[in-house]
Amino acid sequence: MAKTIIEKIWDQHVVYEEQGKPDLLYIDLHLLHEVTSPQAFEGLRLAGRKVRRPDLCFATMDHNVPTRNLPTINDPIAKKQITTLEKNCEEFGIELAHMEHPDQGIVHIIGPELGLTQPGKTIVCGDSHTSTHGAFGAIAFGIGTSEVEHVLSTQTLWQSKPKTMEIRINGKLGFGVTAKDVILAIISKFGIDVGTGHIAEYTGEAIRSMTMEERMTICNMSIEAGAKAGLISPDETTIEYLRGRRHVPEGEAFEEAAEQWLSLASDEGASYDTVLEINADEIEPFVTWGTNPSMGSGISAQVPSAEDFENESDKEALKKALAYMGLEEGTPLTKIEIQHVFIGSCTNARLSDLRAAAEVIDGQKVHPNVTAIVVPGSRTVKRQAEEEGLDKIFLESGFEWRESGCSMCLAMNDDVVPAGERCASTSNRNFEGRQGAGSRTHLMSPAMAAAAAISGRFTDVREMKLAHA
């Protein structure tokens, strides 16, 4: 029978099953960071247990790390989490990319970079955006701290088999439209709960022509559509990205692995519990205007009005969101002014994202009302960007060029948007207070954020690109 990649990987990892109960799944890779691991290690210690497979674990520091004046951490809670992770990794024998290690970075950026993330693996991390790793054709999802402890001690996890979903993106993307616009358009069209109980596979021509970095942006936000995980069947693009990376097999063994990885792709004719479709040519550069990632529109639209919605609860949600965001119904999106720009996060802080932003800047200056920062997703991204001179492009235009970490994505560190101010952000969440108490977040692509930095308001990057062509 034709199977989806989701079923193939799942079936290969079930170590115990019983009718009517969750399956016990083997976990191939466990990624850790400083925020969700301390109690898990403490639990092991109290129970006198060891980590079963430290060689299948990898830890980094990302949420709390400062992005300047390293290694000074001002916040005592942040400092404690950092030193605790250091101690735990040493005691339990887990490899750690500490704050100043050359491999340090946001957990979802360094897994792929180091070749730890591979097709066919089950990958977990105490972090909801673990779905990013699904771009390689892996089942990758976030887990809670008690599950982190379970995986540390047994290398397995109890999981109910999710339903399968296909999200097909038909056709080719238009000029100036990026992976971020695609995933924001999908969430806007289908809502933040559509994926509940499912693992989603993204398919279609637009996905096939994307690079691995673009595919990671798509899979990263699966959780914002409510899905447990999101993934993409491996193809030659996947294989070429992985070739030569540190943790993948070498030589003949790589060719064998590649063949096996390609065989995981969903079979022709495999069926899914749910199928959603969107046409690439209906997608414009996107920005969010509200307080969840589905509250967004193409840049040529206006902030919606209550009359655009049929049911009362949607009208109420709109009013509440606009009150928090300080926006009026019907305002053209290109009239909205911003005070901050954040180019960073596990959604959009890889090398290609920084290149896309730098290309838009193209010798222009950051608007005088705007504070703009670039936070590379990892130290490797930072080094590579500097080798290409991207840091100079950003610095000369007036951006700050920071050290890698989660930074302003969630303001668990010193990088905070002040109350009442607006930030054009390449991250993935725009909830109330996400970038600091009272902060107002607008999600968009790196190119759109760069365009906003220059003009001080939301701008259709396609026009800016044409003007500079």
Ligand SMILES: CC(C)[C@H](C(=O)O)[C@@H](O)C(=O)O
């Ligand atoms: C801190 C962590 C648990 C959290 C997550 O799970 O996603 C964070 O990374 C986020 O993006 O909100």
Ligand code: SF4
């Ligand atoms: S960059 Fe943001 S979304 Fe990603 S792991 Fe860090 S806090 Fe979470």
